[in-house]
Amino acid sequence: MNTEIIGIVLVFGLAIALALPLGKYIAKVYDGEKTLLDPICGPIERLIYRTTGIKPEAEMNWKQHILALLTINTVWIVLGMLILMTQERLPLNPNSIPNMRIDVALNTVISFVVNCNLQHYAGESELSYLGQLWLMFLQFVSAATGMAAVVILFKAFKEKTADTLGNFYVHFIKSCTRILLPLSFIVATLLVFEGTPMTFEGKTNMTTLQGEQIQVSTGPAAAFIAIKHIGTNGGGFFGANSAHPFENPTYWSNSVEMIAQLLIPLAMVFAFGYFIKRKKLACMIFAVMTLGFTLLVVPSMYMEMQGNPAIAAMGIDNSLGAMEGKEVRFGAATSGFWSIATTVISTGSVNAMHDSMMPLSGMNQLLAMMINAFYGGVGVGVLNFFIFIILAVFISGLMVGRTPEFLGKKIEAQEMKIAMLIALLHPFLILTGTALAAALPQHTADTLNNPGFHGLSEMLYEYTSAAANNGSGFEGLADNTRWWNISTALVLLLSRFLPIIGPIAIAGLLASKRFVPDSNGTLKTDTATFGLMVFAVIVIVAALAFFPVLTLGPIAEYFSL
Amino acid sequence: MQMKNHILPAIKLTALLLLLLTVVYPLAVWTVAQFAPNKGKGATIADNKNEYYVNIGQSFTADQYFHSRPSAVGYNAAVSGGSNKGPSNKEYIKEVQTRIDSFLIRNPMVQKAEIPVDMVTASGSGLDPHISVQGAKVQIKRIAEIRGLEEATLYKLVDGQVEKPRWGLLGPEKINVLKLNIALDAISLR
Numbered sequence: 001m002n003t004e005i006i007g008i009v010l011v012f013g014l015a016i017a018l019a020l021p022l023g024k025y026i027a028k029v030y031d032g033e034k035t036l037l038d039p040i041c042g043p044i045e046r047l048i049y050r051t052t053g054i055k056p057e058a059e060m061n062w063k064q065h066i067l068a069l070l071t072i073n074t075v076w077i078v079l080g081m082l083i084l085m086t087q088e089r090l091p092l093n094p095n096s097i098p099n100m101r102i103d104v105a106l107n108t109v110i111s112f113v114v115n116c117n118l119q120h121y122a123g124e125s126e127l128s129y130l131g132q133l134w135l136m137f138l139q140f141v142s143a144a145t146g147m148a149a150v151v152i153l154f155k156a157f158k159e160k161t162a163d164t165l166g167n168f169y170v171h172f173i174k175s176c177t178r179i180l181l182p183l184s185f186i187v188a189t190l191l192v193f194e195g196t197p198m199t200f201e202g203k204t205n206m207t208t209l210q211g212e213q214i215q216v217s218t219g220p221a222a223a224f225i226a227i228k229h230i231g232t233n234g235g236g237f238f239g240a241n242s243a244h245p246f247e248n249p250t251y252w253s254n255s256v257e258m259i260a261q262l263l264i265p266l267a268m269v270f271a272f273g274y275f276i277k278r279k280k281l282a283c284m285i286f287a288v289m290t291l292g293f294t295l296l297v298v299p300s301m302y303m304e305m306q307g308n309p310a311i312a313a314m315g316i317d318n319s320l321g322a323m324e325g326k327e328v329r330f331g332a333a334t335s336g337f338w339s340i341a342t343t344v345i346s347t348g349s350v351n352a353m354h355d356s357m358m359p360l361s362g363m364n365q366l367l368a369m370m371i372n373a374f375y376g377g378v379g380v381g382v383l384n385f386f387i388f389i390i391l392a393v394f395i396s397g398l399m400v401g402r403t404p405e406f407l408g409k410k411i412e413a414q415e416m417k418i419a420m421l422i423a424l425l426h427p428f429l430i431l432t433g434t435a436l437a438a439a440l441p442q443h444t445a446d447t448l449n450n451p452g453f454h455g456l457s458e459m460l461y462e463y464t465s466a467a468a469n470n471g472s473g474f475e476g477l478a479d480n481t482r483w484w485n486i487s488t489a490l491v492l493l494l495s496r497f498l499p500i501i502g503p504i505a506i507a508g509l510l511a512s513k514r515f516v517p518d519s520n521g522t523l524k525t526d527t528a529t530f531g532l533m534v535f536a537v538i539v540i541v542a543a544l545a546f547f548p549v550l551t552l553g554p555i556a557e558y559f560s561l
Numbered sequence: 562m563q564m565k566n567h568i569l570p571a572i573k574l575t576a577l578l579l580l581l582l583t584v585v586y587p588l589a590v591w592t593v594a595q596f597a598p599n600k601g602k603g604a605t606i607a608d609n610k611n612e613y614y615v616n617i618g619q620s621f622t623a624d625q626y627f628h629s630r631p632s633a634v635g636y637n638a639a640v641s642g643g644s645n646k647g648p649s650n651k652e653y654i655k656e657v658q659t660r661i662d663s664f665l666i667r668n669p670m671v672q673k674a675e676i677p678v679d680m681v682t683a684s685g686s687g688l689d690p691h692i693s694v695q696g697a698k699v700q701i702k703r704i705a706e707i708r709g710l711e712e713a714t715l716y717k718l719v720d721g722q723v724e725k726p727r728w729g730l731l732g733p734e735k736i737n738v739l740k741l742n743i744a745l746d747a748i749s750l751r
Contacts, residue, residue, distance in 0.1 A: 003726040003729070003730055003731065003732060003733065003734075004732060004733055006730050006731070007726070007730065007731040007732050010730070010731065044581070047577075048574065048577050048578075051573060051577060052570045052573040052574045052577065053569070053570055053573070054570050054574065067567060068567050068571075071567035071568055071571050072567070072571035072574065072575070075568070075571045075572055075575055076575065079575065122640065122642075124639060124640050124641070125639075125640065133583040133587065134583070136582070136583060136587075137578070137579055137582050137583045140578070140582045141575075141578065141582075169570070169574065173574070173578075176578060176581070176582065177581075181581070181582070181586060184586070185586065185589060185590065188590040188593070189590070189593050192590065192593060192594040192597040192601050193597050193598070195597075195598060195603060195604045195615070195616055196603075197594075197601055197602055197603045198587075198590050198591050198593075198594035198597075198601035199591075199594070199600075199601055199602045199603075200591070201602070203639060204602075206611070206612075206613065206614070206638075207610075207611050208613070208619040208620065208636075209608070209611075209613065209619060209621070209626070209739060209742055209743065209746075210619070210620070210621060210622070210623055210626065212620065214619075214636070214637060214638055214639070215637075215638065215639040216603075216614060216617055216638040216639065217638060217639050217640070217641075218602065218603060220587055220590075220591065222590055222594065222601070223586060223587045223590040223591075226590075238641050238686075239640055239641045239642050240641035240642050240643065240685055240686035240687065240688070243641075243643070243684070243685030243686040244641050244686045244688065245616040245617055245618065245686055245688050245689065245690055246603060246616060246617070249604075249616045251726070251727065251731055251732030251733075252727055252731070254732075255731065307678060308648045310648065310649065310654050311654070311657055311678060311681075311682075314657065314658060314661055314673075315673045315674060316661060316673055316674065316676040316677070316678060316681065317674055317675060317676060317677045317678065317695065318678050319677070319678075320677055320678050320679055320693060321678070322648070322678075323678045323679045323682040323684075324643075324644065324646065324648070324653075324682040324683060325643040325644065325645065325682075325683070325684070325685045326682075326684065326685055327684050327685055327686060327689050327691070328630070328679055328684070328689055328691035328692060328693055328696075328733065328735045329689075329690075329691050329732065329733070329735055330732070330733075331732065331733040334732065335685075350685070351685065352643075352685045353643035353644075353645050353685045355643075355645035355646070355647060356643060356644065356645060356646055356647065356648065357648070358648055359648065359649070449645050449646070449647075450645075450646065450647035450649075450650045450653075451650065451651075452649065453649070454647035454648075454649055454650065457647075474645070475642070475643070475645050476644075476645030476646070476647070557647070557648075557649050560649055561648060561649050
């Protein structure tokens with residue numbers, strides 16, 4: 001057991017150690033400063049600008065940013081539908097995969113465009129290699145969209161007063177060429193040397209040692225799996241995701257994938273601090289996020305290492321922990337750690353089946369996604385956290401009788417209304433979705449894999465994962481039906497774009513306001529006290545909204561074991 | 562500011578990025594993979610008859626082989642997946658009990674408390690190539706009897722197959738069932 005814990009501590013420590021310099025680098029990239037990759041990326045970017053007619057020096061205000069963002073995302077949805085629904089006749093289809101049904105294609109495309117990767121299909125049997133490559137494209141650009149969105153926030157607080165906030169396309173393209181692509185290449189290289197396949201040949205026929213004939217799925221997986229983690233997408237190449245022994249062959253590859261998904265979400269916080277030259281604020285944000293992460297991850301690891309009491313009662317050697325749905329090469333502790341990392345961040349890749357984890361581990365995974373701001377997805381994590389900062393500024397301002405201000409900008413009714421709406425949207429979508437699914441058993445009852453409290457958790461998890469743009473699942477749920485495909489597609493769309501538009505609108509509005517210099521009456525936002533305040537707001541918003549349904553699902557199951 | 566001003570650049574940008582991200586990038590990784598084990602087609606191992614993937618677990622049901630873990634997909638490597646049974650599911654609990662019972666029937670010299678939990682639970686991928694060290698040792702008595710080997714020989718064989726944590730620090734100890742069985746065949750051709 002001890003080597004498992006040491007491995008986890010080392011991996012997490014290494015991720016933080018790498019995220020610090022990366023954060024500095026990211027800040028430089030968006031600030032247009034000189035960086036190491038200029039000689040390679042500069043010419044590529046200039047070629048892109050020239051061919052597309054994008055003027056990199058054209059400044060945009062926050063509304064123009066949003067318009068550009070929404071337009072290009074729409075293009076991807078339309079194009080993606082076309083590809084997946086005609087893949088049978090398109091090239092790179094050695095396994096003769098048929099066209100996708102419309103509702104599956106809709107769900108798949110939307111879920112990859114919004115950086116969620118719910119994956120109601122099975123990769124081995126429902127996607128051609130071309131389809132896989134298209135989804136890999138979306139994994140890059142959806143991550144870059146989130147990053148380009150958060151840069152608007154960065155820019156809004158860099159200058160004292162500003163109406164224009166850089167150019168969306170520039171931030172977006174640089175995110176691809178200078179951050180996502182090089183990091184993915186490094187990760188993919190590490191993975192192929194660990195044994196992850198990267199081949200364009202079809203399934204291999206094999207005779208086993210006992211003499212059975214079997215087929216083994218393979219494919220250009222390494223490139224896909226690298227961006228799946230670097231971009232916090234989480235959509236796997238194979239059905240079993242990172243539990244698959246090709247997708248994640250060794251404990252070492254598991255560590256690489258673990259660090260890869262933590263890297264940019266951690267670095268983004270530091271990048272914010274470097275960019276607006278307020279390192280103390282970044283430290284406060286990082287500390288609150290890490291506190292939340294720790295409080296979720298430690299109990300989950302403990303529960304998984306303890307194992308299933310119902311199995312322990314049968315009198316076998318239960319010392320390995322809860323091994324149902326887990327791989328021996330990772331072990332219970334590492335899988336428990338991953339399950340929370342992948343849910344606080346919006347990755348949603350799994351190296352063990354969450355459906356089979358202990359009830360309270362499942363609850364912590366749900367909570368991680370319900371809060372969705374402890375690190376969070378690439379770019380959007382900071383945006384989500386920003387909403388909680390605004391709420392905390394306002395509430396603590398009222399408590400101590402000071403004007404609510406953040407970084408020299410007055411927070412007024414308009415910003416508060418937006419922040420409130422965005423904060424309430426998340427529980428609204430999750431709870432309404434789950435309530436409808438529970439109220440309409442003719443659509444959902446047959447899709448559940450487990451009875452009782454756990455069945456409710458399966459439905460709750462599906463909507464929570466969709467609303468958090470996470471993409472993991474209680475995979476026992478037979479979610480490839482019209483009901484699940486369409487209802488989650490709606491949740492996905494709303495919960496991606498509104499929580500991007502909201503914080504950007506607030507940032508844009510604040511940016512154009514007059515700068516108020518710090519005075520004695522200013523509430524300090526880079527202190528531990530304020531950090532606790534933000535933490536309290538997060539806990540209250542999440543706990544109050546979700547506590548009842550968690551009681552009916554995982555908590556009830558815990559007490560029934 | 563209108564949407565249509567953005568449509569054309571968006572389409573052109575998509576086309577260019579498609580080239581960069583789905584042609585150049587995978588080809589670059591593929592090129593690197595040519596230097597990786599088995600040219601990026603997945604590491605393999607061979608005995609005197611066939612070649613197998615080291616990392617893809619196989620179904621071993623015959624008594625003279627070390628068994629793999631239960632699998633929700635029957636070690637059909639064309640697909641993958643776990644059972645996704647919840648910890649409180651009554652049917653599931655019954656299934657585990659059945660696995661324990663049949664394990665004890667096939668290994669009558671084994672005490673119940675010696676069976677490690679990995680041998681009666683299904684993995685996440687359904688293709689787990691490994692079992693725990695205890696998972697191998699608990700099968701030694703059965704195999705010794707069927708193959709007419711000394712138990713001590715088999716303990717030595719198993720100990721030699723233990724994959725230690727990297728640098729003695731990272732991750733659990735484990736045994737690759739396929740490698741173990743190939744090694745087993747090598748010392749007792751039957």
